[in-house]
Amino acid sequence: xxxxxxxxxxxxxxxxxxxxxxxxxxxxxxxxxxxxxxxxxxxxxxxxxxxxxxxxxxxxxxxxxxxxxxxxxxxxxxxxxxxxxxxxxxxxxxxxxxxxxxxxxxxxxxxxxxxxxxxxxxxxxxxxxxxxxxxxxxxxxxxxxxxxxxxxxxxxxxxxxxxxxxxxxxxxxxxxxxxxxxxxxxxxxxxxxxxxxxxxxxxxxxxxxxxxxxxxxxxxxxxxxxxxxxxxxxxxxxxxxxxxxxxxxxxxxxxxxxxxxxxxxxxxxxxxxxxxxxxxxxxxxxxxxxxxxxxxxxxxxxxxxxxxxxxxxxxxxxxxxxxxxxxxxxxxxxxxxxxxxxxxxxxxxxxxxxxxxxxxxxxxxxxxxxxxxxxxxxxxxxxxxxxxxxxxxxxxxxxxxxxxxxxxxxxxxxxxxxxxxxxxxxxxxxxxxxxxxxxxxxxxxxxxxxxxxxxxxxxxxxxxxxxxxxxxxxxxxxxxxx
Amino acid sequence: xxxxxxxxxxxxxxxxxxxxxxxxxxxxxxxxxxxxxxxxxxxxxxxxxxxxxxxxxxxxxxxxxxxxxxxxxxxxxxxxxxxxxxxxxxxxxxxxxxxxxxxxxxxxxxxxxxxxxxxxxxxxxxxxxxxxxxxxxxxxxxxxxxxxxxxxxxxxxxxxxxxxxxxxxxxxxxxxxxxxxxxxxxxxxxxxxxxxxxxxxxxxxxxxxxxxxxxxxxxxxxxxxxxxxxxxxxxxxxxxxxxxxxxxxxxxxxxxxxxxxxxxxxxxxxxxxxxxxxxxxxxxxxxxxxxxxxxxxxxxxxxxxxxxxxxxxxxxxxxxxxxxxxxxxxxxxxxxxxxxxxxxxxxxxxxxxxxxxxxxxxxxxxxxxxxxxxxxxxxxxxxxxxxxxxxxxxxxxxxxxxxxxxxxxxxxxxxxxxxxxxxxxxxxxxxxxxxxxxxxxxxxxxxxxxxxxxxxxxxxxxxxxxxxxxxxxxxxxxxxxx
Numbered sequence: 001x002x003x004x005x006x007x008x009x010x011x012x013x014x015x016x017x018x019x020x021x022x023x024x025x026x027x028x029x030x031x032x033x034x035x036x037x038x039x040x041x042x043x044x045x046x047x048x049x050x051x052x053x054x055x056x057x058x059x060x061x062x063x064x065x066x067x068x069x070x071x072x073x074x075x076x077x078x079x080x081x082x083x084x085x086x087x088x089x090x091x092x093x094x095x096x097x098x099x100x101x102x103x104x105x106x107x108x109x110x111x112x113x114x115x116x117x118x119x120x121x122x123x124x125x126x127x128x129x130x131x132x133x134x135x136x137x138x139x140x141x142x143x144x145x146x147x148x149x150x151x152x153x154x155x156x157x158x159x160x161x162x163x164x165x166x167x168x169x170x171x172x173x174x175x176x177x178x179x180x181x182x183x184x185x186x187x188x189x190x191x192x193x194x195x196x197x198x199x200x201x202x203x204x205x206x207x208x209x210x211x212x213x214x215x216x217x218x219x220x221x222x223x224x225x226x227x228x229x230x231x232x233x234x235x236x237x238x239x240x241x242x243x244x245x246x247x248x249x250x251x252x253x254x255x256x257x258x259x260x261x262x263x264x265x266x267x268x269x270x271x272x273x274x275x276x277x278x279x280x281x282x283x284x285x286x287x288x289x290x291x292x293x294x295x296x297x298x299x300x301x302x303x304x305x306x307x308x309x310x311x312x313x314x315x316x317x318x319x320x321x322x323x324x325x326x327x328x329x330x331x332x333x334x335x336x337x338x339x340x341x342x343x344x345x346x347x348x349x350x351x352x353x354x355x356x357x358x359x360x361x362x363x364x365x366x367x368x369x370x371x372x373x374x375x376x377x378x379x380x381x382x383x384x385x386x387x388x389x390x391x392x393x394x395x396x397x398x399x400x401x402x403x404x405x406x407x408x409x410x411x412x413x414x415x416x417x418x419x420x421x422x423x424x425x426x427x428x429x430x431x432x433x434x435x436x437x438x439x440x441x442x443x444x445x446x447x448x449x450x451x452x453x454x455x456x457x458x459x460x461x462x463x464x465x466x467x468x469x470x471x472x473x474x475x476x477x478x479x480x481x482x
Numbered sequence: 483x484x485x486x487x488x489x490x491x492x493x494x495x496x497x498x499x500x501x502x503x504x505x506x507x508x509x510x511x512x513x514x515x516x517x518x519x520x521x522x523x524x525x526x527x528x529x530x531x532x533x534x535x536x537x538x539x540x541x542x543x544x545x546x547x548x549x550x551x552x553x554x555x556x557x558x559x560x561x562x563x564x565x566x567x568x569x570x571x572x573x574x575x576x577x578x579x580x581x582x583x584x585x586x587x588x589x590x591x592x593x594x595x596x597x598x599x600x601x602x603x604x605x606x607x608x609x610x611x612x613x614x615x616x617x618x619x620x621x622x623x624x625x626x627x628x629x630x631x632x633x634x635x636x637x638x639x640x641x642x643x644x645x646x647x648x649x650x651x652x653x654x655x656x657x658x659x660x661x662x663x664x665x666x667x668x669x670x671x672x673x674x675x676x677x678x679x680x681x682x683x684x685x686x687x688x689x690x691x692x693x694x695x696x697x698x699x700x701x702x703x704x705x706x707x708x709x710x711x712x713x714x715x716x717x718x719x720x721x722x723x724x725x726x727x728x729x730x731x732x733x734x735x736x737x738x739x740x741x742x743x744x745x746x747x748x749x750x751x752x753x754x755x756x757x758x759x760x761x762x763x764x765x766x767x768x769x770x771x772x773x774x775x776x777x778x779x780x781x782x783x784x785x786x787x788x789x790x791x792x793x794x795x796x797x798x799x800x801x802x803x804x805x806x807x808x809x810x811x812x813x814x815x816x817x818x819x820x821x822x823x824x825x826x827x828x829x830x831x832x833x834x835x836x837x838x839x840x841x842x843x844x845x846x847x848x849x850x851x852x853x854x855x856x857x858x859x860x861x862x863x864x865x866x867x868x869x870x871x872x873x874x875x876x877x878x879x880x881x882x883x884x885x886x887x888x889x890x891x892x893x894x895x896x897x898x899x900x901x902x903x904x905x906x907x908x909x910x911x912x913x914x915x916x917x918x919x920x921x922x923x924x925x926x927x928x929x930x931x932x933x934x935x936x937x938x939x940x941x942x943x944x945x946x947x948x949x950x951x952x953x954x955x956x957x958x959x960x961x962x963x964x
Contacts, residue, residue: 210662316496319487341486
């Protein structure tokens with residue numbers, strides 16, 4: 001039986017109309033009542049543009065209030081939001097637009113200039129929605145938790161980006177799981193500097209609407225702006241990846257965070273012990289977490305209380321979630337499986353990939369890890385060969401698949417190399433025909449791949465390390481440099 | 483699609499094994515790990531006694547730790563708990579035991595003496611469960627939210643008690659709705675002085691397991707014990723009915739509640755304005771609420787912030803719930819309808835009553851009220867003729883139906899009369915044959931009705947006020963005394 005709840009934004013507008021829903025660095029803000037009215041108005045205006053219930057609507061935008069309004073507007077129409085990474089190239093975007101059956105694409109002003117490269121029926125600039133008359137489209141007053149709300153792409157080990165489907169329920173349960181773990185205070189204000197097109201940023205929007213909590217929205221991460229928000233604007237919770245935390249600590253110097261700051265939610269891979277030691281005594285309660293697009297954000301979280309005792313651990317599964325290690329080896333290491341109502345039902349139109357990932361009701365994450373005797377998860381290796389660079393997931397197989405399509409490239413292997421700023425950077429190893437130059441390959445890669453995916457180095461080698469069954473051994477690629 | 487979550491108590495035992503789950507006045511306590519182990523052990527021992535998944539198991543007990551353990555034990559077996567009011571007479575209990583298909587009845591020591599009057603296959607004293615060997619019954623590791631967990635009786639206007647069915651999901655959503663409204667602090671400790679066999683007390687147990695929060699358990703309400711718990715034992719939240727709040731205020735005198743005390747959740751009818759004025763400046767944030775067994779406790783709650791501005795209001799529907807006034811009259815007054823995932827799916831084996839109460843997905847509460855321009859609910863009249871006496875619901879029709887079965891009684895009308903201590907008390911008006919005396923009727927009533935339902939007075943009259951269609955006008959009964 002599907003569960004029905006009132007539309008969460010309308011509910012907050014009813015309960016706490018004057019509560020701040022979103023606040024910006026310039027001090028401007030929208031209340032929940034204003035956000036509801038704007039979102040409903042956008043919904044009616046999108047109706048005029050032809051958007052109807054069930055449509056798949058692409059959103060390609062940096063963080064902004066119009067983007068936030070548009071996301072809620074889609075929920076009032078009952079349309080599905082396809083959240084697109086602004087850092088992707090036109091060809092990467094076209095793959096996703098086509099795969100996700102996107103009919104209308106909503107873009108920020110800065111993205112509009114490349115709209116003509118994008119293959120989609122209609123492109124509308126976000127702030128232009130405002131200029132349309134309101135249609136009489138029927139707005140959703142309730143939310144069916146089983147209904148599809150968003151699609152976000154992730155590549156995984158196959159090299160082909162797959163659209164992770166999230167129902168309203170996935171987002172709801174993720175928000176509730178987080179609240180049960182972190183608590184819920186009426187003074188809470190969550191800073192969103194992570195992109196809203198990733199689930200790590202998007203989930204903050206959801207928590208805002210579900211808790212009735214203000215979100216402090218940044219277009220992008222900026223150390224000084226974030227510090228000001230924490231010290232002077234009452235921000236109590238911040239979601240970061242390791243590189244951001246490092247920058248914040250450097251800027252912080254001898255200062256200590258104010259007492260109202262109660263949670264630094266750290267995602268995107270385990271933090272180095274030295275970093276955690278530095279947070280000690282600085283009023284920075286770090287909550288390490290493990291999650292992925294498929295789990296609608298964090299699903300395993302380490303409380304600040306245990307942070308230093310369990311360095312390197314991602315913690316325990318959130319209250320509505322379960323965790324287990326599949327087929328552990330003699331050291332207890334095996335594939336991390338998770339289960340819970342925040343976990344996706346699968347990939348859009350990818351039945352095989354879905355069946356492979358979802359086993360007996362559990363999501364096989366592809367990541368390896370173990371659980372200690374007290375039940376804490378340690379992630380030993382993120383999804384085979386996954387490179388996490390400044391919080392962005394990079395899949396070697398995706399880069400290899402693009403580079404190998406270039407005439408003259410015979411073999412390609414990509415792996416991550418330690419980077420002092422971004423944590424890791426992709427580097428490529430290629431077996432090529434004589435006429436190929438690094439410049440040619442680099443230029444081609446820049447055309448085809450988002451900047452953060454373009455290898456930091458292209459090494460020409462005579463052969464790639466392969467195992468007995470001729471499978472590429474990415475973990476041995478860096479040995480070629482010695 | 484049914485939602486599956488890990489068993490909530492096992493989850494807390496995993497996340498916070500050493501956290502206190504239940505604390506008693508003598509300072510003794512059980513951690514979540516201990517409560518889980520005890521509950522699982524009880525489940526296996528109940529298995530030895532023949533209790534299996536799907537069984538309906540009666541619980542007849544005053545608040546106690548063994549009662550609490552037993553409730554969780556039933557959830558590990560997958561059995562259904564039928565929560566029985568210890569104040570009921572044997573004949574009232576037999577009606578419910580039979581109606582709810584109870585096979586095994588678990589009783590407290592003080593209830594055991596009347597066990598031979600109860601018509602049920604097996605009666606076991608709660609603390610005797612311990613003495614049995616453990617069976618190898620398979621314990622539930624997960625909870626299906628759609629599954630039936632408890633049955634609690636309510637009479638309603640029909641005079642026949644009806645078993646309200648609660649799924650695990652009803653209890654879960656009630657707890658989550660409360661947390662979204664009241665917030666969730668890691669220092670929270672909720673005092674349960676209301677009986678666990680009523681949903682008002684039972685829901686505190688659920689919140690404890692779902693939040694990982696200690697419950698401070700009292701066998702029954704006692705002013706001094708409650709004050710000590712608030713002042714010295716760190717209790718932060720207390721659920722009360724009006725009469726309890728009055729007693730607490732009297733005892734409090736000039737003192738002020740400590741700062742950690744953050745919520746006085748007040749149910750069982752609106753509080754008098756004078757009472758609310760007295761709480762002002764005493765550190766008592768009163769949250770008035772409206773709810774019933776069918777809504778798994780509060781479904782509409784008035785925040786402390788609005789308490790004095792909106793005196794007499796029950797507040798707004800909790801985040802996952804909706805509220806509307808059905809067929810309002812010219813003053814906006816109509817029947818209060820509510821909807822949400824905490825609302826029961828219906829009455830056990832009472833399809834007609836269920837269909838009558840559940841309309842278009844909404845629960846027709848039978849109570850009258852209106853919603854002001856800011857969305858606050860005002861309850862004008864509880865379920866037609868409902869008498870609320872010290873937090874217990876008393877239905878005139880039920881008493882009338884019992885009294886009219888006495889030979890010599892021709893007509894009966896029951897209504898509530900204001901009582902300085904209990905808020906209201908039932909009084910009966912009877913048309914009887916000459917040979918009947920008040921003593922005869924009173925003795926009979928004491929045999930058949932729980933003490934709190936026995937009318938405080940029996941008035942013999944020559945006729946009852948009736949309308950044109952001969953329907954009893956209970957609201958005119960008291961006029962007969964003038």
